[in-house]
Amino acid sequence: LNFNKVHFVTSAPDIRHLPNDGGVEIAFAGRSNAGKSSALNTLTKHKNLARTSKTPGRTQLINLFELEPGKRLVDLPGYGYAQVPLEMKLKWQKSLAEYLQRRESLKGLVILMDIRHPLKDTDMNMLEWSSHRQLPVMLLLTKADKLSPGPRNNQVIKVRQAVANLGSQIQVEAFSSLTNIGVEKLAQTLTEWYVS
Ligand code: GTP
Numbered sequence: 001l002n003f004n005k006v007h008f009v010t011s012a013p014d015i016r017h018l019p020n021d022g023g024v025e026i027a028f029a030g031r032s033n034a035g036k037s038s039a040l041n042t043l044t045k046h047k048n049l050a051r052t053s054k055t056p057g058r059t060q061l062i063n064l065f066e067l068e069p070g071k072r073l074v075d076l077p078g079y080g081y082a083q084v085p086l087e088m089k090l091k092w093q094k095s096l097a098e099y100l101q102r103r104e105s106l107k108g109l110v111i112l113m114d115i116r117h118p119l120k121d122t123d124m125n126m127l128e129w130s131s132h133r134q135l136p137v138m139l140l141l142t143k144a145d146k147l148s149p150g151p152r153n154n155q156v157i158k159v160r161q162a163v164a165n166l167g168s169q170i171q172v173e174a175f176s177s178l179t180n181i182g183v184e185k186l187a188q189t190l191t192e193w194y195v196s
């Protein structure tokens, strides 16, 4: 599977505006500013496929990308960010929840957390919910370049222990869009999800 051969399909405010619910979708979810859009750009080796920003809340729509017919990647709006009007926040939460609950083609979730601040309440909700829907999860501890190897590995081990009882389908890895830590593992896991 060539992740480099990706193209933008559409941005949608909610699932009603998404194209046909067929094939396989793998979505990137996580708190605002966790590095979802950056990880998608790194995986696909595109600088600006998904828009990134220093300002949390950059991704406000469900963004769909296609690798091959029936194989898509999804950049979701971040959760847990307060600096937007409440009405907008509720609207995003609703469309995010709808996407996660109703999208049949959703076959796997990449959940991203800053390696320095993992497993917040909203993250735990996402993980629990994923296990309800029995979706495989790859948990990426992002911005791993911010920690030296010792603390980085400790953090990975800590998070692995913390999620061990949530379900066997959670793979925890360190990741960095800056230094490419974990990119190969991400590509490998996604390739497996697309074929199975
Ligand atoms: P929203 O769309 O707002 O939910 O954010 P997002 O999760 O898509 O985060 P985004 O990829 O836009 O990155 C947020 C900020 O973190 C940007 O300033 C990025 O440059 C920075 N960032 C992302 N990944 C990394 C990383 O691996 N290492 C470092 N050092 N910074 C990163």
Ligand code: MG
Binding pocket: 036, 037, 038, 051, 052, 058, 059, 075
């Ligand atoms: Mg984003």
